[in-house]
Amino acid sequence: MATERRTDIGPPNYQNFLPSVIKKNYGKWKYHEILRPGVMVHVAESGDKLFTVRAGSPRLMSIHRIRKFADLADKYCDGHLRFTSRNNVEFLLTDDSKIDALIADLKELGHPVGGIGNAISNIVHTQGWVHCHSAATDASGIVKAVMDDLHEYFTGKEMPGKLRIALACCLNMCGAVHCSDIAILGIHRRPPRILGGLNKVCEIPNVIASCPTAAIRPATVEGQATVEIDEENCMFCANCFSVCPALPMADALNDGVSIWVGGKVSNARSEPTFSKLAIPFLPNNPPRWPEVVEAVRNIVEVWHKNARNFERMGEFINRIGWPRFFKLTGIEFQKEHIDDFKYAGLSYKRSVQLRH
């Protein structure tokens, strides 16, 4: 006998997943304190306490690892845990005497505890070569290499303020990296190839309309309708490839990584702002992308050494000025740093307030 097919039920109700201390004190938290790297306590108006232990994860996880997290949650947290918006896993405890043992078990499993307060939290990132058709670089590999290098900043090395790193493997930015203290962004640098039989798989008017610089025009080649591309006007956004698989962009010789700095989403002190271009291009050099790791560490260290208390990357650069940022980091300033798309003029310096 056929049973009715269930659809449109939505996710399970989150209320069923909340620990009892949260149910009891929901909306009645009074304050929190960071007790040590990766450990904080929230104190409710009732006096109840909730301890959180935050551990880093690679985001890409097997079911076997997730089951181990579930076992830890059973052992220490009455079966409750959560994940954060930056892919950390958080264990929620009411008994602080269990914290040390939990941290020891997490370390045994290979998950560092940290990322709270003035720290480098986990790097939010995209799929890369693991699963994406439009990737200009890998995501997980660079994240692993960068976090290996910076992990002391996750686990407790003191910093002036928060530092958020994000990685997107192409301009589609599934990782929405455009408002990060440091953004690692995969880029293409070669115009799309035009595969034969394009008109069989793509709607040519859609392809033409997809180009923000009108660089794609209709054409006829050997009696077949197709398109031609004015390569000088291609800025490698890959929007045409998104609407038409017959226009592949990926190219091992030309794809790579750019580095952007100074963005933030929080409203604290200064308003949310976009990241700005620091390094136009670094090569794809797997498995450990040493040029990218070195570039990120350099920027982190310049900020770490020179920023004032609570200054985010962008606030620090605004105070010292961009020319001095390039000088302190030793990054070469190039033509590519100058915007030439819409509203480019808004980024020109329009005063004589310069440091000489």
Add this chain to the structure above:
Amino acid sequence: MAEPGKNGTPMLDELEKGPWPSFVTQIKEAAEKNKMSKALLSLLERSYHERIGHWKHGGIVGVMGYGGGVIGRYSDLPEEYPDIAHFHTLRVNMPTGWFYTSDALRTICDIWERHGSGLTNMHGSTGDIILLGTTTDELEPTFAELTANDFDLGGSGSDMRTPSACVGPARCEWACYDTLALAYDLTQTFQDELHRPAFPYKFKFKCAGCPNDCVASIARADMSIIGTWRDEIQIDQKEVKAAEEAGLNIQRDVCNLCPTKCIEWDGKKLEIDDENCVKCMHCINTMPKALRPGKDRGATILLGAKAPIVEGALLSSVLVPFTKIEPPYEELKDMVERIWDFWSEHGKNRERVGELMQRVGLGNFLEAIEVEPTPEMLAHPRENPYVFYEEYYEEGDEEEEEEEE
């Protein structure tokens, strides 16, 4: 020469070294019991040698009756890697706030062990549980088991994407409204919009409880709902003094960093000129025991954030400076419907609502969705004098005007 990936994974093995948890170890753990994950390991090793991805554009695959929630993915080397010729992703709508019980996590794991690669992302960029890699045949059985266990798919393509929320009042004293309740309500109210793509492009909601915006809603959500307050910051003077005694330099690290310089400290009493406070959160972040947001709480609603494709990246901009956020959220949902109606009518293919707002102009957009313009919506009034007045008087008009009154 040994073919990359078929004879060990020397490049990926390098990424098992070092202190940060390794995704390669995770793929290997799954590969021990699953041939898809094993094949993925080989293909990824090959990508590392060739410095290029090996995935093709998604095709149209999904579960019956839905248009979203599954990302079709095919290898461009199906003969060489037959086990991952199809490697589709299911997006599973996460529990709001990413709270789980161990049993719920095990349920997901068991389903994915039976039907897919055993690999996941916890979580995807929009917030869903990502079940990474299965074949077309397994989609419907996976879906049946998910729904039998009260899970459902999230969004993809030109639909409403899975709404997400910060931890909110579940564990944060700064939550100015119930982010979890709102995100869950929007998700349930708009199930049809979530599962059946009918918009010009994607539409994301993100619910952040305070201006710290831990879900990055102002950068990543078409509609960003960010908690705030409109009365006085609550001050505990004893705790201010205690913070100073614990080593905080209040003048330098709090007062001097206030964006409107509305906070003063004379060593005994902290005073805030709340009329000039812009709710940036810095002083509260710095002294969580001494300062708390006010009691008259609600949210600012902003519209239009997106990543660069196509017309350039945008941050959301203010649509409603302050509103109470309380169930059943009718006012908010009515506004959402008006926005969707206008966008569906006038939006171009793959045009996000933020781009539409720019193309038609904020003034016209506001008229269309029946929202009154206010100065809070702008950083500053226009600088250019080319105003599109829509009407002008002709001789004799004045009398008619008076008659109408």
